[in-house]
Amino acid sequence: DAGVTQSPTHLIKTRGQQVTLRCSPKSGHDTVSWYQQALGQGPQFIFQYYEEEERQRGNFPDRFSGHQFPNYSSELNVNALLLGDSALYLCASSFDTGGSKLFFGSGTQLSVL
């Protein structure tokens, strides 16, 4: 049973570029949440997708957008990259029947130069 998988594992971009990160949820899970973890900090909630719609959003600008596909996998897109977007981006999945056990992937390390 595969857990949460993310790709790529590492990515280097320059300021102003756009990036797409991908996530496949744990088998049986239908909800995907994205988090940003800056160096030395705890993860911060970006947004959550359920039934292909954004259900809740944290305090992140519109440059951060996402998508969920019919097979429950998800993408995180970041436009007009800033140096401050450098972080570990974590995807978490859960089954939306109550009970909030989130299972995290290993993350994508994004470096913006």
Added chain:
Amino acid sequence: GEDVEQSLFLSVREGDSSVINCTYTDSSSTYLYWYKQEPGAGLQLLTYIFSNMDMKQDQRLTVLLNKKDKHLSLRIADTQTGDSAIYFCAESMGSSNTGKLIFGQGTTLQVKP
């Protein structure tokens, strides 16, 4: 406001017990969690406690919840060198399952042989 606070560092000797403490702010939190993060990895769910419980034990892990003081602790019995990692406390926001967790900044646990 939304805030979870943890002490930043704890050092113990192998075989001793470790106690990691956390305070949170949202009294309506449904679940409180402990996650473990090893270098270069994502977050591993260690254990969680429902807000109407005072204590939960799971093998070497004991979680204590003082809802009045909004204080959560994680005790690791017989700490091993493999327990060296960063431990994050997190609270779920509100009473519904939205996948939005608020994390503390993490406690680095160092286990000396």
